Amino acid sequence: MSSEALQVLSRSTYSSICECLKNLPFRNRPQRLKALFPHVSLDTLKCIVAQDNQRRMKNFHAKLTTAEAIEEMYHKYLKAVNSGEEPGILLRISDATGLTPGLTTKSIIERHHQVFEKSKPARSLVSNLMRNTSLIEDRDLAFESYLCLLEDDDYGPIADARKQAVGFEFEIRLRRELEELQVSFLHEDHLRARGYDKTPDVKLEIPVAFDGHVINWIESKALFGDEESHKGYLKEQLFSYWNRFGPGLVLYWFGYVEDLEKYHQNRKILIRDKLPKNIISLHTTFAQTTICFDNCDER
Known part of the structure; x- marks a missing residue:
């Protein structure tokens, strides 16, 4: 990080950054912002993006994770796996829905285990599977979950x-x-x-x-x-x-x-x-x- 990069921002600069965030894809936003605001520290931009993600999830998480929404995501996931799509399926679903990769993974893991347990799995089980995706018996879901958790800077055990x-x-x-x-x-x-x-x-x-x-x-x-x-x-x-x-x-x-x-x-x-x-x-x-x-x- 350059010693000249700004960290203390005027309200107008901060407002401009927040306005730009509304029109950017959900992943790789710090790098995109750095191109638009080269004088601002990349670490500062990463923090601003993280705060925006957290507030967005606070406002829209319930809407994005209704039973109907999760069922639709799970159906798309199964269809993509069965048709042999290349890895990164859950990441692409995350991009399309606006739900962060970590929260997308959590929702899909919960839905996947409902098939076998006939009810929503225990929170402790889901947490353990997200902390160690090798414990997920389904090979495709294990790898897809791992990719998502690596990509999410705000939600999930790696981010925490x-x-x-x-x-x-x-x-x-x-x-x-x-x-x-x-x-x-x-x-x-x-x-x-x-x-x-x-x-x-x-x-x-x-x-x-x-x-x-x-x-x-x-x-x-x-x-x-x-x-x-x-x-x-x-x-x-x-x-x-x-x-x-x-x-x-x-x-x-x-x-x-x-x-x-x-x-x-x-x-x-x-x-x-x-x-x-x-x-x-x-x-x-x-x-x-x-x-x-x-x-x-x-x-």
């Missing part, structure tokens, strides 16, 4: 594992950068051990300052911060941190839309896409000031 790994990677990165800056902190495991229920990723043992602001905690988000998601985090997490610990910092590592801080209701919660390097420890500042006064007294 990837998100978890990326989130953990950036939490570790935050800790390392704070250690390099010699900033003392407690992470959420320490805080939970002390009995806190809602905890930020990092609680600073001694407040630090940068750009004229003082902060007491840092929350790491390995995603893009748009208006809807940020409002949700404010309500579910960030206001609680502010009420308990005071001013803090949210790191949206893959960027954010400008002016999100206007939703903070006069609470000091800063937003950045990287940890500032001009952090000043208040402990260090106090020590330096004390030394200065001591030297002045000696003179």
